[in-house]
Amino acid sequence: xxxxxxxxxxxxxxxxxxxxxxxxxxxxxxxxxxxxxxxxxxxxxxxxxxxxxxxxxxxxxxxxxxxxxxxxxxxxxxxxxxxxxxxxxxxxxxxxxxxxxxxxxxxxxxxxxxxx
Amino acid sequence: xxxxxxxxxxxxxxxxxxxxxxxxxxxxxxxxxxxxxxxxxxxxxxxxxxxxxxxxxxxxxxxxxxxxxxxxxxxxxxxxxxxxxxxxxxxxxxxxxxxxxxxxxxxxxxxxxxxx
Numbered sequence: 001x002x003x004x005x006x007x008x009x010x011x012x013x014x015x016x017x018x019x020x021x022x023x024x025x026x027x028x029x030x031x032x033x034x035x036x037x038x039x040x041x042x043x044x045x046x047x048x049x050x051x052x053x054x055x056x057x058x059x060x061x062x063x064x065x066x067x068x069x070x071x072x073x074x075x076x077x078x079x080x081x082x083x084x085x086x087x088x089x090x091x092x093x094x095x096x097x098x099x100x101x102x103x104x105x106x107x108x109x110x111x112x113x114x115x116x
Numbered sequence: 117x118x119x120x121x122x123x124x125x126x127x128x129x130x131x132x133x134x135x136x137x138x139x140x141x142x143x144x145x146x147x148x149x150x151x152x153x154x155x156x157x158x159x160x161x162x163x164x165x166x167x168x169x170x171x172x173x174x175x176x177x178x179x180x181x182x183x184x185x186x187x188x189x190x191x192x193x194x195x196x197x198x199x200x201x202x203x204x205x206x207x208x209x210x211x212x213x214x215x216x217x218x219x220x221x222x223x224x225x226x227x228x229x230x231x232x
Contacts, residue, residue: 006158033219045159045206045223091158095219102147102166102210103174104221108158 002027004094006107013082014115020067021077021110023092032096034068034075039109040088048090051075079112087114119143120224122207128230135194137227139207141187146212148190149221150174150182152203159206165190197231204228 003026013019025034036048051059051068059066063083067076079086092107119142129135139148147166151159151174161174163182171182179201181193194201207224211217 035220043204043226045208047220047222050217050220093221095221097219102212102219103161103164104149104208105161106151106159108156 002029002094002096002105004092004105004107006090006092006110008110009108010111010113012113012115013079015082015084017082018078018080019082019112021079021090021092021112023075023077023107025073025075025092025094025105027073027094027096029096029098031098032094034066035093035095035104036064036066036075036077037091037093037106038086038088039091040085045091049077082114084114084116086112088112120207120209120222122205122224122227124227125225126228128232129197130232131198132196135197135229135231137192137205137207137229139190139192139224141190141209143209143211143222144187145209145222146187147210148184149208149210150180150190150192151206151208152176152201153206153226154203162192162205194229197229199231202229202231 005024032053034051038046049061063080089109095104123138149164150162160176165171165184183191205227208221210221
């Protein structure tokens with residue numbers, strides 16, 4: 001079974017600064033997808049960024065980028081120029097399409113506070 | 117935003133009563149999921165469906181059952197609610213292989229269930 005570990009339960013960052021959230025995973029699969037989801041106080045789960053394991057290039061979405069280290073099974077999220085609206089829980093997630101079932105495993109989350 | 121609704125959005129019920137939560141989608145996506153979210157645990161998969169009348173258990177399925185008689189609806193039933201089932205419940209959908217962004221999950225707004 002796959003596992004996803006987020007070792008930082010809480011983090012804080014000053015507005016306009018950069019912060020990195022860590023995520024490691026364990027799998028024997030070679031084909032898989034990784035995601036970061038954001039959950040603001042509104043409780044809505046929002047997809048931030050995704051990475052296909054077969055792609056060597058790190059994914060970027062505006063101020064959000066990832067550092068994907070496949071051999072190390074590491075998938076960290078970097079948020080640049082942090083904004084107050086980035087305050088949220090962030091969940092790392094893993095999905096392998098093998099067997100066609102598309103089950104996703106989530107980490108326990110990192111609570112990020114952006115300080116004005 | 118993906119067209120996913122959950123009903124009810126909030127519910128308080130007593131121990132031992134049956135409860136049914138409904139997830140409705142307008143995206144015609146093949147895969148549907150039920151998660152529960154609890155502090156310190158992230159999101160844990162309860163049940164999922166890979167087609168009409170095709171369902172399977174997730175990691176925390178005890179005490180829950182599901183049904184999917186139509187593509188657009190996925191019902192989660194607590195046959196006899198217990199206090200340990202107090203949680204926030206999320207429904208999610210994904211499209212599957214052959215579609216744009218096939219493995220991304222889109223979430224409903226969540227249902228807060230309190231069992232007293």
